[in-house]
Amino acid sequence: MARIGFIGLGVMGREMALNLAKAGHTVVGHDVVPGVAEGLAAQGITPARDLAAAAEGAEFVILMLPDTPQVEEVLTAPGGLLGRLRPEQLVIDMSTISPVATRKMAEALAARGVAMLDAPVSGGVTGARDAKLSIMVGGEEATFVRARPILEAMGSKVVHVGAIGNGQTVKLCNQLVCAINIQAMCEAIALARASGLDPAVAREVLMGGSANSWMLENLGPKVLAKDASAGFRIDLKLKDLRLANDLAFQQGVPLPGTALVTSLYLEARAHGEGSNGNQALFRVYDRMTAQDR
Numbered sequence: 001m002a003r004i005g006f007i008g009l010g011v012m013g014r015e016m017a018l019n020l021a022k023a024g025h026t027v028v029g030h031d032v033v034p035g036v037a038e039g040l041a042a043q044g045i046t047p048a049r050d051l052a053a054a055a056e057g058a059e060f061v062i063l064m065l066p067d068t069p070q071v072e073e074v075l076t077a078p079g080g081l082l083g084r085l086r087p088e089q090l091v092i093d094m095s096t097i098s099p100v101a102t103r104k105m106a107e108a109l110a111a112r113g114v115a116m117l118d119a120p121v122s123g124g125v126t127g128a129r130d131a132k133l134s135i136m137v138g139g140e141e142a143t144f145v146r147a148r149p150i151l152e153a154m155g156s157k158v159v160h161v162g163a164i165g166n167g168q169t170v171k172l173c174n175q176l177v178c179a180i181n182i183q184a185m186c187e188a189i190a191l192a193r194a195s196g197l198d199p200a201v202a203r204e205v206l207m208g209g210s211a212n213s214w215m216l217e218n219l220g221p222k223v224l225a226k227d228a229s230a231g232f233r234i235d236l237k238l239k240d241l242r243l244a245n246d247l248a249f250q251q252g253v254p255l256p257g258t259a260l261v262t263s264l265y266l267e268a269r270a271h272g273e274g275s276n277g278n279q280a281l282f283r284v285y286d287r288m289t290a291q292d293r
Contacts (some may be wrong), residue, residue, distance in 0.1 A: 005058035013064035015128035023153035030054035087113035099165035120171035138167035175240040228280035
């Protein structure tokens with residue numbers, strides 16, 4: 001059993017940290033929100049007063065943070081962990097951030113003899129809670145092998161996808177597929193409703209054929225119920241789409257579908273829906289078809 005410093009105990013991170021504790025690891029947790037780590041003490045998480053305390057003595061230091069600037073602040077910014085980590089420690093960043101920034105941070109850590117993996121996840125809060133996340137891992141093969149038992153305590157599918165930064169790239173590919181899938185679902189439901197069909201019946205039929213998808217099965221009921229409650233927020237979806245579009249620009253790859261769905265999510269945020277669940281894209285279609293009146 002390992003000692004793990006876990007930094008970032010939001011809706012995903014807390015579930016992942018708890019699964020590590022359930023697996024028998026010693027988990028020392030830290031979050032910028034006061035009281036979050038302390039609130040998990042009864043469930044096996046040892047609260048840390050700051051970043052240094054979370055990382056001290058840890059074999060693995062795991063990050064689950066919102067965006068690139070937060071990861072940079074924790075690792076390489078002044079006051080971060082860069083000067084405190086030891087060569088025997090392994091950093092695993094499970095956030096979804098820029099692949100380019102990931103490689104730069106890995107280089108800075110490697111200069112001090114510290115290895116890093118990027119291991120973003122897919123599966124949402126349910127996958128995090130049930131330890132059934134899909135985890136895509138970039139980094140050296142030997143480093144991946146060392147970390148695999150830790151990752152398998154949080155996910156049911158753990159795949160090494162090559163060099164550092166590749167995990168983030170695969171995750172961005174995942175996110176654009178998810179966003180376009182949600183868009184297709186919302187369009188189909190909007191068209192069925194406008195044509196006088198029962199959208200619930202239309203969904204049932206679609207799930208029985210090649211149009212079926214995880215989104216249709218899991219978020220379809222929320223769309224039908226006009227439930228915009230947050231699981232994965234629109235603001236976070238937009239962050240991931242921004243990263244995907246940035247990467248596509250760098251690589252010279254046109255992503256017209258991704259550009260369109262990004263614009264629709266921006267419309268949703270412009271209407272104050274950034275904190276809603278990403279299935280709230282249906283509200284854009286409600287506005288365009290006068291269903292919100």
